[in-house]
Amino acid sequence: MATTELVKGVRATRSTIALKLAMAASGIIFILFVLLHMYGNLKAFAGHDAYNEYAEHLRTLGTPMLPRSGALWIIRAVLIVSLIVHVAAAVALWRRASRARSTKYQVKKNVASSLSSRTMRWGGLTILLFVIWHLLQFTIVKIDITDGSTGNEDPFNLLYNAFHGSAWWMTVIYLLAMIALGFHLHHGTFSSLQTLGMTNTATSRARARIAGWAVAIVIAGGFSLVPLFIAFGVITK
Amino acid sequence: MNLTLKIWRQANATAAGAMHTYTLDGVSSDMSFLEMLDLLNEQLLHQGEEPIAFDSDCREGICGMCSLMINGQAHGPEVTTTCQLHMRSFNDGDTITIEPWRADPFPVVKDLIVDRSAFDRIIANGGYISANTGSAPEANSVPAPRDKAQRAFNVATCIGCGACVAACPNGSASLFLGAKITHLGELPQGQPERYSRVATMIAQHDHEGFGGCTNIGECAAACPKEIPLDVISQLNKDLRDSIKQGY
Ligand code: HEM
Ligand code: SF4
Ligand code: FES
Numbered sequence: 001m002a003t004t005e006l007v008k009g010v011r012a013t014r015s016t017i018a019l020k021l022a023m024a025a026s027g028i029i030f031i032l033f034v035l036l037h038m039y040g041n042l043k044a045f046a047g048h049d050a051y052n053e054y055a056e057h058l059r060t061l062g063t064p065m066l067p068r069s070g071a072l073w074i075i076r077a078v079l080i081v082s083l084i085v086h087v088a089a090a091v092a093l094w095r096r097a098s099r100a101r102s103t104k105y106q107v108k109k110n111v112a113s114s115l116s117s118r119t120m121r122w123g124g125l126t127i128l129l130f131v132i133w134h135l136l137q138f139t140i141v142k143i144d145i146t147d148g149s150t151g152n153e154d155p156f157n158l159l160y161n162a163f164h165g166s167a168w169w170m171t172v173i174y175l176l177a178m179i180a181l182g183f184h185l186h187h188g189t190f191s192s193l194q195t196l197g198m199t200n201t202a203t204s205r206a207r208a209r210i211a212g213w214a215v216a217i218v219i220a221g222g223f224s225l226v227p228l229f230i231a232f233g234v235i236t237k
Numbered sequence: 238m239n240l241t242l243k244i245w246r247q248a249n250a251t252a253a254g255a256m257h258t259y260t261l262d263g264v265s266s267d268m269s270f271l272e273m274l275d276l277l278n279e280q281l282l283h284q285g286e287e288p289i290a291f292d293s294d295c296r297e298g299i300c301g302m303c304s305l306m307i308n309g310q311a312h313g314p315e316v317t318t319t320c321q322l323h324m325r326s327f328n329d330g331d332t333i334t335i336e337p338w339r340a341d342p343f344p345v346v347k348d349l350i351v352d353r354s355a356f357d358r359i360i361a362n363g364g365y366i367s368a369n370t371g372s373a374p375e376a377n378s379v380p381a382p383r384d385k386a387q388r389a390f391n392v393a394t395c396i397g398c399g400a401c402v403a404a405c406p407n408g409s410a411s412l413f414l415g416a417k418i419t420h421l422g423e424l425p426q427g428q429p430e431r432y433s434r435v436a437t438m439i440a441q442h443d444h445e446g447f448g449g450c451t452n453i454g455e456c457a458a459a460c461p462k463e464i465p466l467d468v469i470s471q472l473n474k475d476l477r478d479s480i481k482q483g484y
Binding site: 004005006007010011012013014015016017018019020021093096097099100101102103104105106107108109110111112113117118120187190191194195196197198199200201202204205 | 243245256306308309310334336339340341342358361362406407408409435436437439440441442443444446447448449450451452453454455457458459465466467469470471472473474475476477479480484
């Protein structure tokens, strides 16, 4: 797609970097959300009542200033908008990248890039599929996989049944999803700091890489604890 | 040394190309990579075959013409230009795959030669400072902080070779762009046009069809001038400021 003319009527907001800024901003909103979400999940270690009480608090948060579940819906709206922005920008950049090299190399070596950086797109897609299943299972349809019933309104029991006993494969699915998330966050955290222009020296770049490891391990690790401890019978009803 | 060479041959910009295999004897480990190709071309001429077209100019690592993808790495296995790469980096009996830079904004002209004038247009769309002509200004009248001047000089070593684009899985020219933005943006003379410059240069970059950056870092590893990844952070930061300033 080589051209010969110089572009006129330039808008900085229409550039590929603006798309990346949108991805970084929405990605950071996701990171803050998953950090809170993971913290909430750890309430499962405090038992049935503490966990359900936390779930109830999410609904009464901000009342009576806000209606019941009002704060929850504000958070959901922000997340839905972020998801649309994040995925739309990812798709646009993915298409650009494939058009920028329509003839592939016969031999291509990767020397500096991490596996996580090279799997952002397919890994992101994996996370998207997982998120859809996850929302169906715990939020929208509330599927109890032990008997296939829906609409279980006891959050702790729904969680417990998902990973307890015969449902070992559900634990495996969640652990795989957390590996995908950990990979995505390992590069995504570093990448978002670089996209925001916060890595202008070798030292700040090294710190951003460490931040990538920390965020990935804390979030993916923290999320994995609850399914694992239910599956191995440490967390009980 | 005896070598097997797999080389991309393409008669012209529109013809379909293919990999061709050649064997070459009598390569000295003291030869540069381009001298090795010169030797192959002499052999082809003797056999009445069309020599392989490849670019080179200075052959001393400063012009950036010698763009070759060697065994899947831009400019081959060492951190240097192809002209400064020597055959001692290879072993007797090796098979070496040689391809042109692959990026749609760098169309193949013939064999291993690509057209990198997309870079010239990026420079033409803001990669300069506007200065009055006339007698040279007094150098000491424009103080430049030492650390900023140092950073500007370091990244001004970019020779526009395009290895960063060739190595990038997204075909992005962000390292090149970041080097130019940092070079001009760190110096006092670059300030008046600093924020319009980044907007027009990235617009030209996108318009030429280069991909977006995913901060993967293959570019900096391939750069013969060791331009560091932080110039891309600088580019992003300047673009963010440029948005704030309404460009
Ligand atoms: C829903 C499906 C998702 C898809 C399809 C997706 C896809 C992508 C892609 C393709 C990138 C660009 C890679 C790069 O620039 O290096 C990216 C970046 C990023 N993603 Fe996601 N992602 C998804 C979900 C998430 C989630 C759930 C989080 C956080 C928990 C997240 C956090 C990030 C961050 C922080 C970045 C870095 C932004 C940047 O490069 O500046 N993403 N994502
Ligand atoms: S940044 Fe490095 S690899 Fe890219 S054009 Fe400049 S010198 Fe070549
Ligand atoms: S021929 Fe000039 S840099 Fe290699």
